[in-house]
Amino acid sequence: MARRRDALLLGGAGLVAAAAGAVVGAFTLQAGSGAADLLAARFQDLEGRPRRLLDWKGKALLCNFWATWCAPCREEIPLLVAAKQNSPSTRVELVGIAIDTVDKIREFSTNYKINYPVLIGDAATIALLRGLGNRGGGLPYTLALDSSGAIVQRHLGALTEADLRQVMARLSG
Numbered sequence: 001m002a003r004r005r006d007a008l009l010l011g012g013a014g015l016v017a018a019a020a021g022a023v024v025g026a027f028t029l030q031a032g033s034g035a036a037d038l039l040a041a042r043f044q045d046l047e048g049r050p051r052r053l054l055d056w057k058g059k060a061l062l063c064n065f066w067a068t069w070c071a072p073c074r075e076e077i078p079l080l081v082a083a084k085q086n087s088p089s090t091r092v093e094l095v096g097i098a099i100d101t102v103d104k105i106r107e108f109s110t111n112y113k114i115n116y117p118v119l120i121g122d123a124a125t126i127a128l129l130r131g132l133g134n135r136g137g138g139l140p141y142t143l144a145l146d147s148s149g150a151i152v153q154r155h156l157g158a159l160t161e162a163d164l165r166q167v168m169a170r171l172s173g
Contacts, residue, residue, distance in 0.1 A: 034132040035151045038063070038143070041128055043097060043119035046106050051119055053095065053145075060092045060171035061145040065121065065129060067099045068108040072158040073140045077112050083164050084116045091147065092171045097121045099139070144171055 039053045053061060064080060066073035077096075084094050096114065098105040099121040109118050121128075126137045133154050134141045144153035144167045153167055 033151045034128070035145065035149055037128060037131055038151075039145075039149050041125075043121060043125075044102075045120070046102070046109060046118055048102075051117070056093045056095070057149075058147055060147045061143075062092060062094045062167065062171065063097065063143045063145065064094070065097045065099065065125070065134075065139055065141040067139050068104045069100065070139045074112075076140050076158040077114065079159060079161060079164060081113060081115055083168060087168060087172075092168060093117070095119060097125065099125055142167075146171065 041052065043051050045051050053063065064076075066077065068074075080094060080096070087094075094116040096116060096118045097120075098108075098118055100108075102120055105118060105120060108114075129137050129141060132141075132143060132151070134156060138156050140156075140158055142153075142155045142159055143151055144155075146152050152170065155163060155167075159167075
């Protein structure tokens with residue numbers, strides 16, 4: 001009888017430890033996702049004002065890293081512009097983070113009629129990308145963050161229309 005009680009107690013303790021490990025593990029994975037660093041990172045907008053993604057606290061974010069010289073980025077930008085124009089959701093904000101000189105980004109933004117906030121990245125942005133799971137620093141790189149700031153999706157390379165519809169639906173829902 002004592003052995004059975006000991007086995008049940010040990011089994012129960014094991015289940016509690018496993019459940020606690022799962023909860024702590026999930027928080028640890030999110031903490032290591034780079035989301036906090038991304039949200040706190042400081043950028044400038046096209047007018048030179050300091051901005052952080054935390055400025056859009058409470059909104060889901062589609063954060064797109066790109067550069068003016070990046071061919072896949074040039075293909076993807078019109079798709080993002082159309083998504084912003086046609087998106088009925090006010091709960092999702094699309095934010096571009098461009099890695100180039102301010103003048104080139106400003107000219108590109110005008111030529112492509114970018115209708116969403118564009119922030120200016122610098123050399124530190126490449127290190128930030130690597131911390132966000134983009135080890136090679138490739139562009140374009142898109143992150144979807146839910147309204148709590150957790151990364152819910154990562155995409156390296158140009159988004160397709162289907163990709164974009166799927167991620168916008170996920171963030172809007």
